[in-house]
Amino acid sequence: MDKKGIKIVTIGGGSSYTPEFVEGLIKRYDELPVRELWLVDIENGKEKLEIVGHLAKRMVERSGLPIxxxxxxxxxxxxxxxxxxxxxxxxxxxxxxxxxxxxxxKHGMIGQETNGAGGMFKALRTIPVLLDIAKDIQRLCPKAWLINFTNPAGMVTEALLKHSEHKKVIGVCNVPINMTYSIASLLQVDPEDVHITFGGLNHMLYGLDIQVNGVSKIKDVIELMSSAENQLSMKNIAPLPWDKDFLNALQAIPSPYHRYYYKTEAMLKKEILEFNQGKTRAEVVKETEAELFELYKDKHLDIKPPQLEKRGGAYYSDTACNLISSIYTDKRDIQTLNTKNNGAISSLPDDTVVEVNCIVTRNGPIPLSVGPLPISVQGLVQQIKSFELTTVDAAVTGSYDKALLALCINPLITDDKKAKLILDEMLEAHKDYLPQFFN
Structure with a gap:
C-alpha cells in the first residue's frame, strides 16, 4: 500500500449513499490520505453516477484536499x-x-429487502455478480481489501469467502453502529463509552452484554426498552414496541430486524396494509431516492445533505470508512464485522460467516470469542445460518431444488406450497437477472 496516498474504487458509485462515503473520507484525510477515488457503475446507472460524481467533486473542492x-x-x-x-x-x-x-x-408472507423470500432473491441476483467482481479484483489488484456493504451482506460475504479465490473480503453493516448510538442515547452517555458484546449473523444480531466504562448496563437497557417511547429501530423498520416480559426473559438486546421473527404477525399486518395502499417500503425508498438525486443536481450543493439520513442505510458509509482507516493504520480497534467465524461463536461452524466484534489489523479482522450463543437465541441463529448456506448454494449452482429448500427453511415462510408459488413467480419476475436458473 502506497503511504503517499491510496486508491479506493467504489463499485456502485452512483448510489445515493456515495456522498456519505466521500464525507467520511474527507473527515479522515489526516489518517487516511486518499489520492484517488474511482466511482464505477454500469450503463444503466450512468446518469446517477454523473450526478453523484459531480457532487463528490464539489465536496472535495470545498475541502481543499488533493483527492x-x-x-x-x-x-x-x-x-x-x-x-x-x-x-x-x-x-x-x-x-x-x-x-x-x-x-x-401477495401470498400473505413478509416481503422485505433482506429477510425471507425478498432477502433470498436479492442474494440470488447479487452473488454471481459479486463473484465476477472478485475475479477481476484477484487479477487486477490482488492485494486490495474488498469491503462489501451490498445486502444481504452476510450471505454475500459467505459466498465470496467460500467460492472466490480472493479471500481479503470483509462484510460491513450499519445495524451495530445504529444500535450503539441508540443505546448510548437511551443511557444518556457518549457512544464512545458504550461497549456492546455483539454476536450472531447479519440482520440476526444480538447485544449479549452492554458495558459503560466497564460496568454492565444490560438490565438498565432492557428496563428502558420496555417503555413504548424507547424503541431501538431504524428508518426502514416499523418501531413496534417490545413486550417487557419478553425482553426480561430473553436477557439480550434484539436488533431492529428481529421484529420480523418475534413479531411476525404484527409486522405482516402492517406490511399488508401498506401493500394494499400501494406504498411498500421499496416504493417509499424510490421516492426518497428521486428527491435526493434532485437535491444532488444542485450545482451549489457541496456537502452531504441531511435528508440522506431518511434512508435505512444511514451510517453505512461511515462504518466502511472506519474499517478502511483501521486497516490502513493498523489501528487495532474493535469493530463489528462480517467475517469467517474461526471459533468466535462456538455453536456455529468455523468456516461460516458471522457478525461479531473484531480487532481490526492491517492483516484484516481478528474475531473476538463469544463462546456458545445463549440457548435462547442459538436455535434461531442456526436456522438462519442453514437458510443462508442453502441460499448461497442455490445462487452458485442455479439449483431450483436448493432455492425451494432454502425458502422452506426460512421461518418467515410458513407453508411449503406457498413457498413454491412464491419461488416460481419470483424466478419469472427476476428472470433477466438470474441466468444461472434458466441457462
Whole structure:
C-alpha cells in the first residue's frame, strides 16, 4: 500500500449513499490520505453516477484536499492497482426490490429487502455478480481489501469467502453502529463509552452484554426498552414496541430486524396494509431516492445533505470508512464485522460467516470469542445460518431444488406450497437477472 496516498474504487458509485462515503473520507484525510477515488457503475446507472460524481467533486473542492475523483463505466480500468474496493450494488435497481416486497406479500408472507423470500432473491441476483467482481479484483489488484456493504451482506460475504479465490473480503453493516448510538442515547452517555458484546449473523444480531466504562448496563437497557417511547429501530423498520416480559426473559438486546421473527404477525399486518395502499417500503425508498438525486443536481450543493439520513442505510458509509482507516493504520480497534467465524461463536461452524466484534489489523479482522450463543437465541441463529448456506448454494449452482429448500427453511415462510408459488413467480419476475436458473 502506497503511504503517499491510496486508491479506493467504489463499485456502485452512483448510489445515493456515495456522498456519505466521500464525507467520511474527507473527515479522515489526516489518517487516511486518499489520492484517488474511482466511482464505477454500469450503463444503466450512468446518469446517477454523473450526478453523484459531480457532487463528490464539489465536496472535495470545498475541502481543499488533493483527492482526485474519477467516474467510470469500465470496472477493469478502474480496479488496476486499487488498495481498497467497496461494493454497494443493487442488481435490478429499486424496481427489483419492489418485486421482492410485493410478490411475497401477495401470498400473505413478509416481503422485505433482506429477510425471507425478498432477502433470498436479492442474494440470488447479487452473488454471481459479486463473484465476477472478485475475479477481476484477484487479477487486477490482488492485494486490495474488498469491503462489501451490498445486502444481504452476510450471505454475500459467505459466498465470496467460500467460492472466490480472493479471500481479503470483509462484510460491513450499519445495524451495530445504529444500535450503539441508540443505546448510548437511551443511557444518556457518549457512544464512545458504550461497549456492546455483539454476536450472531447479519440482520440476526444480538447485544449479549452492554458495558459503560466497564460496568454492565444490560438490565438498565432492557428496563428502558420496555417503555413504548424507547424503541431501538431504524428508518426502514416499523418501531413496534417490545413486550417487557419478553425482553426480561430473553436477557439480550434484539436488533431492529428481529421484529420480523418475534413479531411476525404484527409486522405482516402492517406490511399488508401498506401493500394494499400501494406504498411498500421499496416504493417509499424510490421516492426518497428521486428527491435526493434532485437535491444532488444542485450545482451549489457541496456537502452531504441531511435528508440522506431518511434512508435505512444511514451510517453505512461511515462504518466502511472506519474499517478502511483501521486497516490502513493498523489501528487495532474493535469493530463489528462480517467475517469467517474461526471459533468466535462456538455453536456455529468455523468456516461460516458471522457478525461479531473484531480487532481490526492491517492483516484484516481478528474475531473476538463469544463462546456458545445463549440457548435462547442459538436455535434461531442456526436456522438462519442453514437458510443462508442453502441460499448461497442455490445462487452458485442455479439449483431450483436448493432455492425451494432454502425458502422452506426460512421461518418467515410458513407453508411449503406457498413457498413454491412464491419461488416460481419470483424466478419469472427476476428472470433477466438470474441466468444461472434458466441457462
Amino acid at each position: 482526485q475523483i474519477h467516474l467510470s463505466l469500465d470496472r477493469k480500468e478502474a480496479l488496476k492497482n486499487a488498495d481498497f474496493v467497496t461494493t454497494q450494488i443493487r442488481v435490478g435497481l429499486l424496481d427489483a426490490r419492489i418485486k421482492d416486497e410485493r410478490i411475497p406479500l
